[in-house]
Amino acid sequence: MTTEASGTRSEVRAAATGGNGAAPPLAQAEPAGALPPAAPRAPAAAGPAWTAESIRADFPILAQRIGGRPLCYLDNAATAQKPRAVLEAVQRFYTRDNANIHRGIHTLAERATAAYEGVREQVRRFIHARSAAEIIFTRGTTESLNLVAHGWGRRHLRAGEEIVLTVMEHHSNLVPWQVVARATGARLRFVPLTPEGKLDLDALAVILAGGRARVLAFSGASNVLGTMPDVPAITRLAREHGVLTVLDAAQLMAHAPVDVQALGCDLLAFSGHKLGGPTGVGVLYGRREVLEEMDPLLTGGEMIRVVELESATWNDVPWRFEAGTMNIAQVVGLGAALEYLERLGMERVREHAIAITAYALDRLRERDVRVLGPPAAHERCGLVSFTSPHVHPHDLAQLLDQEGVAIRAGHHCAMPLHAALGIGASARASFFVYTSRADIDQFVEAYDRAVRFFAGA
Numbered sequence: 001m002t003t004e005a006s007g008t009r010s011e012v013r014a015a016a017t018g019g020n021g022a023a024p025p026l027a028q029a030e031p032a033g034a035l036p037p038a039a040p041r042a043p044a045a046a047g048p049a050w051t052a053e054s055i056r057a058d059f060p061i062l063a064q065r066i067g068g069r070p071l072c073y074l075d076n077a078a079t080a081q082k083p084r085a086v087l088e089a090v091q092r093f094y095t096r097d098n099a100n101i102h103r104g105i106h107t108l109a110e111r112a113t114a115a116y117e118g119v120r121e122q123v124r125r126f127i128h129a130r131s132a133a134e135i136i137f138t139r140g141t142t143e144s145l146n147l148v149a150h151g152w153g154r155r156h157l158r159a160g161e162e163i164v165l166t167v168m169e170h171h172s173n174l175v176p177w178q179v180v181a182r183a184t185g186a187r188l189r190f191v192p193l194t195p196e197g198k199l200d201l202d203a204l205a206v207i208l209a210g211g212r213a214r215v216l217a218f219s220g221a222s223n224v225l226g227t228m229p230d231v232p233a234i235t236r237l238a239r240e241h242g243v244l245t246v247l248d249a250a251q252l253m254a255h256a257p258v259d260v261q262a263l264g265c266d267l268l269a270f271s272g273h274k275l276g277g278p279t280g281v282g283v284l285y286g287r288r289e290v291l292e293e294m295d296p297l298l299t300g301g302e303m304i305r306v307v308e309l310e311s312a313t314w315n316d317v318p319w320r321f322e323a324g325t326m327n328i329a330q331v332v333g334l335g336a337a338l339e340y341l342e343r344l345g346m347e348r349v350r351e352h353a354i355a356i357t358a359y360a361l362d363r364l365r366e367r368d369v370r371v372l373g374p375p376a377a378h379e380r381c382g383l384v385s386f387t388s389p390h391v392h393p394h395d396l397a398q399l400l401d402q403e404g405v406a407i408r409a410g411h412h413c414a415m416p417l418h419a420a421l422g423i424g425a426s427a428r429a430s431f432f433v434y435t436s437r438a439d440i441d442q443f444v445e446a447y448d449r450a451v452r453f454f455a456g457a
């Protein structure tokens with residue numbers, strides 16, 4: 001991560017002008033007068049040998065007890081805990097480098113700009129985008145998806161054309177499209193699910209063959225079912241029909257390596273806070289040609305090129321989409337989170353997600369519960385949602401909390417999916433890199449006690 005003031009002044013000043021097309025360089029040299037760099041903090045046990053237990057100490061919040069028991073945090077799909085490296089990066093930024101970006105010509109402004117633009121390059125590398133200009137910072141997945149729906153949809157969609165979504169979408173990838181459909185006269189179509197909780201790709205093929213679809217927006221990993229569809233196959237099919245693809249990677253990013261070129265999507269949205277980064281920062285990746293044909297969602301600040309009293313022209317991509325003062329410290333924190341995950345290795349993160357999900361599925365299936373989503377762990381991201389005939393999800397979450405176990409209960413911002421499954425709510429246990437078998441054991445044993453409590457035993 002680049003929290004140091006690390007660019008030559010002329011390099012940083014070029015970035016500080018708001019760019020003129022080219023993404024600013026990822027600066028390297030330490031300018032005169034900068035503080036000595038802080039030693040980067042490696043994960044406690046980096047490399048292929050790390051385990052959930054060996055890196056747990058990197059996450060200070062996990063050291064506490066709740067209800068007299070060790071905190072067993074299984075609400076990672078809502079938000080993940082932050083490694084010390086992220087906490088320190090944010091504190092270091094505010095302690096040494098804080099200034100507004102792209103505007104000042106003083107040392108702190110240059111440092112802050114270099115740090116911010118350095119993370120843009122880091123994100124590019126992390127998701128294998130072609131250019132840092134294809135990385136837009138937002139507040140999170142929801143804002144990224146709204147930017148696409150409004151910035152692309154309102155400009156390109158016409159009455160009678162189709163927006164294709166799936167039944168398993170999070171409200172953040174549903175409601176913006178509903179609003180844009182109403183505004184443009186476009187029609188919403190939905191890919192249904194198979195009985196196993198996978199996307200029905202035959203039904204998708206039929207919808208696309210109809211010839212009216214313009215955009216397909218879908219989740220790379222369902223936050224309820226865990227389903228991870230075959231993204232490259234889907235984007236290939238969409239491309240054959242000239243359909244734009246938007247990938248909601250809010251859950252996918254935390255559990256699998258992401259290569260936007262291999263995935264083949266035109267746009268991709270994710271949030272920093274689900275990866276161990278701070279809240280308030282997310283990303284919209286877009287192929288440059290697509291971004292060039294999109295309108296900004298917010299206007300004002302440095303997203304302009306020239307402003308006159310009656311009109312304004314827009315800055316280049318990506319700054320065109322970053323109006324007002326951005327969440328600079330949060331961007332810096334996101335950089336630290338990506339660096340942390342890179343050190344763990346995303347392939348190994350994926351292996352861990354599969355192994356811990358397989359263990360949770362096994363332990364839950366020993367019980368009388370309905371597990372939602374595909375049966376095989378390798379087809380899922382790191383979460384398990386379920387219903388029990390013995391205890392309502394909300395009662396379960398409350399009883400588990402008394403034993404230090406944090407799960408989520410409700411519709412998880414996917415009400416239409418729950419309606420399609422014929423249920424009002426589910427309980428969800430979701431995992432991250434520090435989730436261990438001991439966590440799963442603590443959770444299922446607490447579940448058993450909750451069932452006994454409701455049975456009056």
Ligand SMILES: Cc1ncc(COP(=O)(O)O)c(C=O)c1O
Binds near residue numbers: 078140141170221
């Ligand atoms: C699949 C999916 N999409 C979108 C979102 C929205 O993310 P955020 O609240 O960070 O904008 C979430 C959050 O849980 C999610 O799981």
